[in-house]
Amino acid sequence: MDSHKQLLNSCIDASKELLEAAQASRWEELENLIQRRDKQLNQLISVDFSTDQAEDVRRAIAVIKQSDKELMMLVEKNKTAILNNLKKSDKGKKMKAAYGNTQRPY
Numbered sequence: 532m533d534s535h536k537q538l539l540n541s542c543i544d545a546s547k548e549l550l551e552a553a554q555a556s557r558w559e560e561l562e563n564l565i566q567r568r569d570k571q572l573n574q575l576i577s578v579d580f581s582t583d584q585a586e587d588v589r590r591a592i593a594v595i596k597q598s599d600k601e602l603m604m605l606v607e608k609n610k611t612a613i614l615n616n617l618k619k620s621d622k623g624k625k626m627k628a629a630y631g632n633t634q635r636p637y
Contacts, residue, residue, distance in 0.1 A: 535578055539591040542571045546598035553605040 545568035552560045572595075580588050 535580060535584060536587060538571065538575055538578065539587060542568065542575055543591055543594050543598075545571055546595045546602075550598045550602050550605075553602050553609075556609070558609065 549564045
């Protein structure tokens with residue numbers, strides 16, 4: 532019983548760690564953190580919880596879902612920023628190339 536609660540808390544902690552990494556823009560860490568949490572969640576799926584543990588499970592699911600929601604918003608925001616930077620960079624290159632093509636040697 533205690534190990535089930537530890538596993539729940541471990542999944543919650545892993546979800547919070549994912550969110551903290553995204554908030555700190557530590558994007559390179561996310562893949563490993565996601566894989567680690569997925570392993571924990573897969574272990575959690577196979578556990579037969581008793582009815583008196585149901586409230587703990589519900590709370591854990593709610594915390595994990597909220598963390599994932601916030602994480603996805605941060606990921607989407609970062610993706611948009613990256614795409615905007617790429618567009619600006621591409622536009623700058625095109626302008627530079629166009630300017631270079633219009634120069635005439637005197």
